[in-house]
Amino acid sequence: MVLEIEDLVVRYKTGGWAGALRSKSQRHVEVLAGVGLELNSGRTLGVVGESGSGKTTLARAVVGLAPIAAGVVRVDGMRASGWGDGPWRFIRRKVGFMFQDPLASLDPRMDVATLVTEPFVIHRTQGIDRRREAARLLDLVGLPARFLDRYPYQLSGGQARRVSVARALALKPKLVIADEPTAGLDLSIQGDVLNLMTDLQAELGMSYLLITHNLTVARHVADEIAVMYLGRIVETGPTDAVYRLPAHPYTRALLGARGGGERVVLEGEPPSLSPRPHGCEFHARCPIAKPRCQTEPPAEQVIAPRHRVLCHFPLIQPQAAGTA
Amino acid sequence: MTPLLDIADLSITYAAASGPVRALRNVSLTIAKGEVLGLVGESGSGKSTLASAMMALLPANAAVNGRLEFNGADLFALGPEARRRLRGNGVAAIFQDPFTALNPATRIGVQLIEFQHHKTGIGHAERSRRAVAMLGRVGISDPERRMRQYPFELSGGIRQRVLIAAALLTEPQLLIADEPTTALDATTEMQVVALLRASRALVDGAIVLVTHDMRLVADLCDRVAVMYAGELVEAGPTAEVVTRPRHPYTKALLACDPARIAGPVRRFPTIPGQVPDPAIPRDGCAFAARCTEASGICLTTPPPMVRGDGGDFARCHRLVA
Amino acid sequence: MTGVSPAPEIRAAPAWLKRAAGLARAVLAGTMGKVSAASVGLMLILAVSAGIIAPYDPIAIAPMDRLEGPSLSHPLGTDQLGRDLLSRVFEGTRTVMEVVVAGIGGALAIGLTMGLVAGFGPRLLASALMLVSDVVMSLPMMLFALAMTAMLGGGLETVVFVVIAFMVPAYFRVARGQTLTLKGADYVAAARAMGASPLRIITRHLLPNMAGPLLVLIAMDVPTVIGIESGLSFLGQGAQPPTPTWGSILRDGFAFIRQAPHIVLAGGLPILIATVGFTFFSEALRDALDPRLVGKKARPK
Numbered sequence: 001m002v003l004e005i006e007d008l009v010v011r012y013k014t015g016g017w018a019g020a021l022r023s024k025s026q027r028h029v030e031v032l033a034g035v036g037l038e039l040n041s042g043r044t045l046g047v048v049g050e051s052g053s054g055k056t057t058l059a060r061a062v063v064g065l066a067p068i069a070a071g072v073v074r075v076d077g078m079r080a081s082g083w084g085d086g087p088w089r090f091i092r093r094k095v096g097f098m099f100q101d102p103l104a105s106l107d108p109r110m111d112v113a114t115l116v117t118e119p120f121v122i123h124r125t126q127g128i129d130r131r132r133e134a135a136r137l138l139d140l141v142g143l144p145a146r147f148l149d150r151y152p153y154q155l156s157g158g159q160a161r162r163v164s165v166a167r168a169l170a171l172k173p174k175l176v177i178a179d180e181p182t183a184g185l186d187l188s189i190q191g192d193v194l195n196l197m198t199d200l201q202a203e204l205g206m207s208y209l210l211i212t213h214n215l216t217v218a219r220h221v222a223d224e225i226a227v228m229y230l231g232r233i234v235e236t237g238p239t240d241a242v243y244r245l246p247a248h249p250y251t252r253a254l255l256g257a258r259g260g261g262e263r264v265v266l267e268g269e270p271p272s273l274s275p276r277p278h279g280c281e282f283h284a285r286c287p288i289a290k291p292r293c294q295t296e297p298p299a300e301q302v303i304a305p306r307h308r309v310l311c312h313f314p315l316i317q318p319q320a321a322g323t324a
Numbered sequence: 325m326t327p328l329l330d331i332a333d334l335s336i337t338y339a340a341a342s343g344p345v346r347a348l349r350n351v352s353l354t355i356a357k358g359e360v361l362g363l364v365g366e367s368g369s370g371k372s373t374l375a376s377a378m379m380a381l382l383p384a385n386a387a388v389n390g391r392l393e394f395n396g397a398d399l400f401a402l403g404p405e406a407r408r409r410l411r412g413n414g415v416a417a418i419f420q421d422p423f424t425a426l427n428p429a430t431r432i433g434v435q436l437i438e439f440q441h442h443k444t445g446i447g448h449a450e451r452s453r454r455a456v457a458m459l460g461r462v463g464i465s466d467p468e469r470r471m472r473q474y475p476f477e478l479s480g481g482i483r484q485r486v487l488i489a490a491a492l493l494t495e496p497q498l499l500i501a502d503e504p505t506t507a508l509d510a511t512t513e514m515q516v517v518a519l520l521r522a523s524r525a526l527v528d529g530a531i532v533l534v535t536h537d538m539r540l541v542a543d544l545c546d547r548v549a550v551m552y553a554g555e556l557v558e559a560g561p562t563a564e565v566v567t568r569p570r571h572p573y574t575k576a577l578l579a580c581d582p583a584r585i586a587g588p589v590r591r592f593p594t595i596p597g598q599v600p601d602p603a604i605p606r607d608g609c610a611f612a613a614r615c616t617e618a619s620g621i622c623l624t625t626p627p628p629m630v631r632g633d634g635g636d637f638a639r640c641h642r643l644v645a
Numbered sequence: 646m647t648g649v650s651p652a653p654e655i656r657a658a659p660a661w662l663k664r665a666a667g668l669a670r671a672v673l674a675g676t677m678g679k680v681s682a683a684s685v686g687l688m689l690i691l692a693v694s695a696g697i698i699a700p701y702d703p704i705a706i707a708p709m710d711r712l713e714g715p716s717l718s719h720p721l722g723t724d725q726l727g728r729d730l731l732s733r734v735f736e737g738t739r740t741v742m743e744v745v746v747a748g749i750g751g752a753l754a755i756g757l758t759m760g761l762v763a764g765f766g767p768r769l770l771a772s773a774l775m776l777v778s779d780v781v782m783s784l785p786m787m788l789f790a791l792a793m794t795a796m797l798g799g800g801l802e803t804v805v806f807v808v809i810a811f812m813v814p815a816y817f818r819v820a821r822g823q824t825l826t827l828k829g830a831d832y833v834a835a836a837r838a839m840g841a842s843p844l845r846i847i848t849r850h851l852l853p854n855m856a857g858p859l860l861v862l863i864a865m866d867v868p869t870v871i872g873i874e875s876g877l878s879f880l881g882q883g884a885q886p887p888t889p890t891w892g893s894i895l896r897d898g899f900a901f902i903r904q905a906p907h908i909v910l911a912g913g914l915p916i917l918i919a920t921v922g923f924t925f926f927s928e929a930l931r932d933a934l935d936p937r938l939v940g941k942k943a944r945p946k
Contacts, residue, residue, distance in 0.1 A: 050509035051480075063838045092840030104831035109664075109853045122841045167839075186366040187536065187580045191592030198590050213510065216582040220589050240588065254510060266511045269479045 001074075002175050002207045003039040003062065008032055008071035010054070010061055010231075030276055031057045033231040034071070039224075041174070042201070044208040046222030046239065048215055048254070052270050053228040056100070059177050059211045063095055064088035076174050093123050096168025096206075100180040102160035106152040112138070112163055113148040119170040137166040141196060158189055165196065169204070177209045182217055194221060215255060219243055224306065227251045230270055230281040237307030247309040247316040249286050280312065288313055326396050328497060328530050329355040329378065334390035336373055336382065345603045347373040349554045349610075350390070352629075357497075360524060360531045362541035362562065365551035366577075368599040374551070375500050375534045379415050380407040395497065409442075416496035420503035422483035426475040432486055433471030439490045458489040461526070462519055481512035488519060497529030504533070505540065517543055538581055542566050550574050553599050553610040560636020570630075570638040572615045609641070617642055671933035678929035684922030691735055692742035699732035704887040712905040722907040724897050730911040733889035738915065740890045744801060744874045745867055748808030753863065756813045760820020761847060764828055771821070778814040786811055790873065794882040801890075804874050804883045811873070812866060819862055823855040857934045864927030868920040875916050891915045 010032035032054045039045045049055045060066045062073055064080060072081050076094050080087035099105035106115050113134040120128050135145050141162040152160060161181065168176050181197065182190045194217065201208065212218050218225060219239060226236040227248065235248040246252040253266045268285045271277050277284070283293035290313065298311050301318035309318070336348040348370045355361050365371040376382055377392055380399050392399045394414070399407065419425050427435055436455035437448065446454075452471070459467035462485045475483060484504060491499055501520065505513040521544055524531065533545055541548050542562060549559040550571065558571040569575045578584060579593045597614035600606060609615070612622040621641050630643040672678045691698075707727030715722045721730035759778075763771040790807045797803045827833060827850070836846050871891075877883035878892025879899075886893065891912050898908030 050511060060834075060838075065834060065837055089840045092838060095838075097835065097838040099831050099835055101831055105835040107832040107836075107850055107854070118836070118841075119839050122836075122839050122845065167835075188366060188577060188595035190582075191580060191594035194592050195594070214582075215510065220582055220585065220592070256514075266514070269481060269512075 001038060002041050002076060003037070003045075003209065004072075004074040005035055005037050005058075005062070006072045006074075008035045008058070008061060008073065009069045010057055010066045011069040012067060028069075030069075031066075031231055032061065033276065035228075035231070035233055037226055037233065037236065039175070039207050039209060041207055042205050043223045044201070044210055044221060046210045046212060046218035046225045047228060048212055048218050048225060049228035050213055050254075050270070052230065054231040055211045055213075055228050056179060057231075058228070059097075059179050059209065062175075062177060062209065063092050063097055093119075093171055094174050096171070096173040096176040098161075098164050098168050098176065098178045098181060100183055102164040103152055103155065103157065105164055106155075106160060108152050110151075111148070112150050112152075112155075115152075116163060116167045116170060119167065123171065125171075133170070137170060138163075140169060140200070141166045157184055158192060161185070161193055162196070165193075165200070169200065172204065173206055175207050175209060177211070179211045180213070181210070182212070182214060190217070197221075227254065230276075232281065232310060234282065234311065235307075235309045237304065237309075241304065241307055245316060247303050247307065247314040248311050249288055249315065250282050252315060253287075280310075327354040328357045328395060329353075330391070330393040330396075331374075332391040332393075334374075334377065334388070334392055336377060337387045337389075338383070339385040339387065340603070343603050344387075346605075347386075347554055347602060348377070351551075351554075351556045353549055353556060353559065355498075355530045355532065357529055359547060360533065360545045362545035362548040363532055363534045363551065364536065364538060364541055364548055364577075366536055366599070368553060368602065369551040370554035371534050371551045372502065373554075375417075375502050375532065378498065378500055378532065379417055414496060415498045415500065416491040416494045417500040417502065418484070418487050418491050418504050420506050422480055422487055422507065423475075425487055426483065428475050430474075431471065432473055432475065432478075436471070436486075436490055436493060440493055442494065454493060455489070458493050459486070462486075462489045462492070462523075463515070464489070480508055481515060484508060484512075484516055485519060488516075488523065492523060492526050496527065499523070499527050499529065499531045500534065501531065502534045503536070506535070506537075520544055538566065538578060539583060550577070554602055555610050555639065557611065557640075558636065558638040560632070560634065560638075564632075564634035564636045568634060570632055570636065570643055571611075571640050572617050572642070573611045574638075576614075576616075609639075668930075668933055672926075672929045674933075675929060677925050678933070681922045681925035681929060684918055685926045688738060688742065688919055688922070691738040693739075695735040695739040699729075699735045701729035701732040703728060703732040703736040703889050712901065712908075714905070714907050721911040722905070724894070724908050724911075725901055725905070728887075728889075730894065730908065733894055734891070734911055734915055737890045737894060740801070740884065740888060741871055741874055741919070744805055744808065744890075745870045747805045748870050749812065749863055749866055751805070751809040752812035752816050752866075753859070755809065756816025756818075757820045757859070759813070759817045760822075761824055761851075763817070763821040764824025765843075774817065775821075778817050781810065782814040784811075786873070787876065790877055791880075791882065794877065799882045800885050801874075801883065801888065804877050807877070808870050808873055812870075815862060815866070816859070819858055820855065823858060824851060827851050827854055861927060861931040861934060864923060864930050867923040867927070871916060871919050871923070891919075 009030065011028040011030050014027060014029050035058060037045065047055045047058060057066050061068055062075070068081055072079055073091070075091040078087055078090050080091055113131055116137045117128070117130045117134045120130065120133065131148070134148055138145060138147055143159065143162050143166070147159070147163070155163065178197065181193050185193065197208065198221070200206070210218065210222055222239050224237065225239045225242045226233045227242070227250065228234065229250050235242060235246065235251045242251065243255060246255055266285050271281065271284055279295045280286070280289075280293045280298050283289040286293065293312055296312070300308050300310050301314055302308055303314065303316050303318055331351060331353045334348055334351045335346065338345040338347055351374060363371045363374060377388075380402070382388070388400050426432070433452065433455060437451045440451045440454065443451070456467045456471060459470055464470055464482060464485055478486065504520065505516050508516060517540065533541065535541060545562050547560065548562045548565050550557050550565070550573065552573050558565060558569065558574045565574065566578070569578055576593070576595045580595065582592065595614055600610055600613065608621070608623040608625055609618070609627045612618045615622065619641070625641070627639045627641045628644065629637045629639050631637055632643070673682060705728060707723070710719070710723050710727040711725055713719055713723045719729050719731065721734060724730055724733070759774055763774045789811065793807050793810075794803050797806065833846060833850055836850055874883055874890060875892035875895065878890045879896045881896060884890040884893045895909060895912030895916070898905070898912050902909055
C-alpha cells in the first residue's frame, strides 16, 4: 500500500484575534471533514471535484502542507500526523509533487539543472554528479539537454510542466501527486503530458494521485476514482463502474455535466463552509433529498468490494451487511 | 438580406518591438441576424483578436487591412467616438473572468443601471426596474436584494449571470461571449450554458461564442468557425463540421478531445509540433508543418476555400476536386 | 551542448555570476546608467584608496598655507588651518562610505531579521514589531538625530546609530512584505513539499528573491545617509574635528565663505556628485531589475 489516509481532518483558522472572540465554530474552517482513501502500488487514483471540494487541500495534506487537525497519513508504511517535521521529511522524500501552475512552482532564480536536482541536495544524497543527473532527468521527460541552463521565464507552459515532472521523479518516488496536470494546456497538447505520465508509470512503476476537475481525463487515466464534495469523499470506486453507474446523486450530476452522462442540472451553489451544514452537505442541492438528509449525516455504504458511497439513499442498492 | 456582420479579407498586424506580428490573415466570415456562431481555436489562433476586432477594441499598434462591416457600416472607417458609442449600444461582450469584469467598489445595482446609459429616454427608476427584471430572467433569485450587493459577495456562477444580465440590458445586436464558462466549475457551467441557450430569445441579433471547447459549441451554436494560426480554416453548420470535419486540423483537434474517445485509452492523440510564429511570414498553408495529409503544394501555395456539399467551407488543397 | 552524453563538459558559470553580469550589462545600457555608475565607481575607489593616493596628510596643519585658493600644489586649495582640501575630501569620502556601509549594513541586518521574524512568526509578535517600526518612522529625522547626539554626545558612532535607527523600519517593511508575499509562492510550497528545511527555504529561496527590491532600497538609501551624515557634521554634531567629512569641510568653509569660498565648494561638490550619482544609479538599477523579474524574452508557445 503506497498511500493510506484515515479520517483526515484539515482546519484553517479564520480571522484574527477578533475571530477568537466569536463562537468556537466560526474560528475555523473545516476544509476536509474526515477523508479516507487507499492507493496501491503502480495504480492511479483520480480525485475529482469542483472548486471548494478540498481536493487540492487533500493533495497538500499528503505531504504535510496543510494544517492537519486529526487523522493519519501513511506513505509507504511511514505514518505522519499533525505538524511535527520528522516523519514528514521521510514522506516528502518518497513523494513527488507536481503543482497546478508549473511555472509558479519553479524558483525564478534557479536554472533548470539546479531545479530538477534540488531534491538530491535537500536529502543530501551522496556521490551524485548533479549535472549528469539533471541531464538524465530531462531526457526522461523528453527535453533536450540545452534546457539545462534555461530559466523558468524562458520556458513555455508545456516545457515547464515537463520540468516539474522531471523534478518530481528525481528521487524515484513511489508516489507522484499531480495537481491538475492538464490545466491551461491546449487540447492538442494535453495528450503529451498524459502520455508522458502513462509511459513513466509503465517504466518506473510509481502510483499517481491525480487531482483534477476534468472528468473526461480522469476517466481515461485513473484506475479508481474518488469524488469529493465540500471536504468529503462522497463516492469512490473503480473508474469504469463509477462512470457507468454512479451511486451518488452528486456524481451523477457531475458526470452529466461533462462526463457524457445524462443531464441533471444542479441548482444553487455549494453551501458555505463556516459553519458546516448539518446532515448531508449536499442535501440542499440534491434532487432526491429527503428530510432525513437535512439532519443526519450519512454513513458510508458499500456497493461493491471497492465501490463505496456516502449517502442515505444511494442510487444503487448497497450490499447487505456481511457481504462487503 | 444584409448580414449583421460582414468580414471580408480581414488582416490585422501588430507592430511589436521585434517586428510585425500578423495576428489575423485574410479572414472572411459573415454572421446573419439571429444565429449563434462558435469561434473555435487554441492559443495563437487569433480568435481573441477577431473578437476584439468585432468590438472595435483593438490596441493602437494594430494595423487593419480588409473590411469589417457591422450592419452595413464599415467599423474601421468610423471615428473613435462613433465606435465608442457602438460598444454597449449595439455590441456587448461577456468575458472569461467574471471576477474582474465588475467594479469591486460599487454595488451591482448601480453598475447595472449605469450600463443602460445609452437608453436616453428612460429615467433612473425605470432603469432600476429593468435591471431587476433582467436579473430575474437570468435565473437569479431575490433580485432586489442582489441589486444592493457588492461583487465580492457573489459566487462565480452568480457573477457570470450578472454579467450576462448586464450585456442583455444593453439590448445588443451582437453579443460576444469570450470563453464565458472556462473559469467556472462543471456544474455551474451547465447552468450558464442553459442560460446562454435561453438568451437567444432575448438577443435580437447574433451571438458569437469564442471558445476552445468543441462541446460547448456543439451545445449552443448553429455554425462554427475554426481558426488556426490567425486564419479561418473551416466554417460551416455545427452538426456538419463536428460530425464530418473536412480540414485536417479540425479532424485532429476533434480527435484529441478525451470526451470523444470512446473506451478508456491510455494513450491520447496529440498534434505534434507547434503553432507557427505569427511574426514569421509564411508561404503555404499554416497547418502544413503539422498536417498528416500534407503534400508539396501545401508548403508553397496558400490553400483555397473549398465548399462542401453540407454547406461548409474548408481551406485545404486536398479538398480541391 | 550536444545530446545527453555524460562526458565531462565545461561547467556553466555559477548562476549568481551570470545574473550579476547580466544585471551590470542592463544597468550600463543607458547613458544615465553609465554616468552614474562611473561616479559611484569613482566614489568607491576613492573610499578604498584614500589613504594611499592622498597627496598630503589630511589632518596635518600648515598655518603658513592657510586659506589658499586652488593651485597646482593644492588642487582644491587649503582650509583655515592650512590643510590640503583635496586630501581631506579623499579622506572624507572614505569616512562617508564607512558610515554608509556601517549604517545601511546595520539597518539591513536588523531590518531583514525583523522582517523574516514578522513574516514567519506569530501574529502578535509581528504586530508588535510593526507598531515599533511605525513609531520610529513617524519621528522627524533631524530632531531625532539631534536628540540622539544630545544624549549620546557627538561623533560618527552616534551618526551611525542614528542612521541605523532611522533606516531599520524601511528595511523591515520591505523584508516583511517580501516574506509574506514569497511565503505563499508555489515554489516555496514546492520546496517544502520536497522536504526542504525552513533554513534552506529562507537562504535558497526567499533571500535571493528578495535581493532585488532590497538592493534597490540600499542604492536609494545611500544618498539619504550621505545627507544625514553631512547634515549632522555640518551642524557640528557628526564628525568631530579633526576628522574630515564633506559635511565638516562644509562647516569650516561656511565660516570663511567671504574670504575663501573655495572651501565650501570643496565640501559641497562631492556631496552633490555623490547624491546625484547614487540616486541615478539606484534608478538605473531599479529599471534593470524590474523587467528582468518578469522575463524579457517572449515565451515560446
